[in-house]
Amino acid sequence: MSAKPIPAGYHTVTPFLTVAGAVGLIEFLKVAFDAREKELILMPNGALAHAEIWIGDSIIMLGEPMGGDCLPMPGAFYLYVDDMDVVYQRALKAGATSTMEPADQFWGDRLAAVKDRFGNIWNLATHVEDVSTEELQRRMAARFAQ
Structure with missing residues (x-):
């Protein structure tokens, strides 16, 4: 079976946020907007490498800043x-x-x-x-x- 170019449940454009304290943002999104965690991947040091959060029918991706071009935005x-x-x-x-x-x-x-x-x-x-x-x-x- 071959993978679909756009995975099931995703839209063509998916926002990605780089956030210092990303876990805190996830908690805010859960309380404020009934967000649901789809995926959480942690770095070996415990920092959030990548998360996917559902809000309604849409996914927002986010992670912690990693330096270089990956700065909070x-x-x-x-x-x-x-x-x-x-x-x-x-x-x-x-x-x-x-x-x-x-x-x-x-x-x-x-x-x-x-x-x-x-x-x-x-x-x-x-x-x-x-x-x-x-x-x-x-x-x-x-x-x-x-």
């Missing part, structure tokens, strides 16, 4: 959830700080944003309205005309 994510208000509060209780209060957006999402202690930005969204391209263009023009 925060990311920004747009995370769709069933109820962003609930997830926003859960993220704050898990130690994140708010960077944007919950609000309905002109493109049809209810959105808030938090920053975890590792510097990652998590845009938390629930889609609440389907907006046509034409209506989106009209709303954008009105929004930025102010």
Whole structure:
């Protein structure tokens, strides 16, 4: 049997975070976003070499900095959830700080944003309205005309 070029359950683009204290980020993701560990591989010294974490139907890979080109690098994510208000509060209780209060957006999402202690930005969204391209263009023009 030959291996598939993209393994089952993975998407074409999969984020990879390099995080000092990666195990702490994993714990935050579990509490804030109901993340589940798929895989954890430790270095002989106990540092996290590689982890794969499920959030909803998506995988995030992460590991500790190893030097060279493998330096800590925060990311920004747009995370769709069933109820962003609930997830926003859960993220704050898990130690994140708010960077944007919950609000309905002109493109049809209810959105808030938090920053975890590792510097990652998590845009938390629930889609609440389907907006046509034409209506989106009209709303954008009105929004930025102010």
